[in-house]
Amino acid sequence: MSIQKKISSESIKDLRNKTGAGMTDCKKALTASNGNIEVAIENLRKKGLATADKKSSRVATEGLIQSYIHAGSRIGVLLEINCETDFVARQPKFQQLAKDIAMQIAACQSVKYVSKSDIPKTIIEYEKKIELEKDDLISKSDDIKIKIAEGRVEKRLKELSLFDQVFIKEQNITIEELIKQHISLLGENIKIRRFERFLLGEGIESKDNNFANEVSNMIRAK
Incomplete structure (x- = not known):
């Protein structure tokens, strides 16, 4: 006993x-x-x-917009996270959750969607096509090829999904589990509605490229 x-x-x-x-x-x-x-x-x-x-099925329309600027001011994140009432939105635990998730998004450069269910079918089909056409699968049977490709695609989709990321502050849980913990603790549904990551200079050609183009154009003009 x-x-x-x-x-x-x-x-x-x-x-x-x-x-x-x-x-x-x-x-x-x-x-x-x-x-x-x-x-x-x-x-x-x-x-x-x-x-x-x-x-999880309750409507969540309150919440807050959380921002995070990484040290050096080269990476920034804007996040909208929702709850059911303004009362919970003002709670320190909810606000800390918003900060943690915004920081997580800044740290995970491959993340583009909240969850795998948000990933468009066109993206999923494209990833499947890429995997099925890789050289290391050419000699394999169709069944084996499809099985391996599906496993690789699933891994890729998890890389794109915020919910599937391991929480950087607590390595034994995912972001989805972190959200569910806070739903239980705060007694309200919590939703990550959207986010945007900003990288300094993203989408802008470097000065060297611009200078090279200018020189090229001047040569053609002559």
């Missing part, structure tokens, strides 16, 4: 600070895990994700 470990108030407070869950839920989770805080966090997260799924 196992001996139940006594749960201290310090452990409950520590778990509450790490998860944002209620005191009663924290005590229950620690009791169930016999004081193992990592197991308790995992159990609360699982419970929170289930709760978040129930709220």
Whole structure:
């Protein structure tokens, strides 16, 4: 027969600070895990994700526009993140979430869409075509070729999706899981509606290229 470990108030407070869950839920989770805080966090997260799924269909029209400028002012991000009420939009946890996600977008240069479901079918078909025509698949059978290509395309789609990125501040969860945690903690649906990343000089030809074109045009004029 196992001996139940006594749960201290310090452990409950520590778990509450790490998860944002209620005191009663924290005590229950620690009791169930016999004081193992990592197991308790995992159990609360699982419970929170289930709760978040129930709220995901609610309309979210409040929220905020969050900006992030990286050190050196060469990368910037604008993000619109929505919740259900202005009350939650003013909460420090929601505002910190917005800052963390904006910073994540700045760090993930390949991310272009909120989730895989937002990626246009034309992009998916293009990626499939590229993979199926790669040299290392030419000699393989059609079944094997398709299977390998699908795996590679899935990996590529995850690279394009913000939700599939590993949270840079907590490597054991994705951005989608981070959002769901906050839905559970704040009790409202949370949606990332849109974002835009700005890179200094993006889309502008370099001065050297412009100068080369000028010289070329002058030569032709003669």
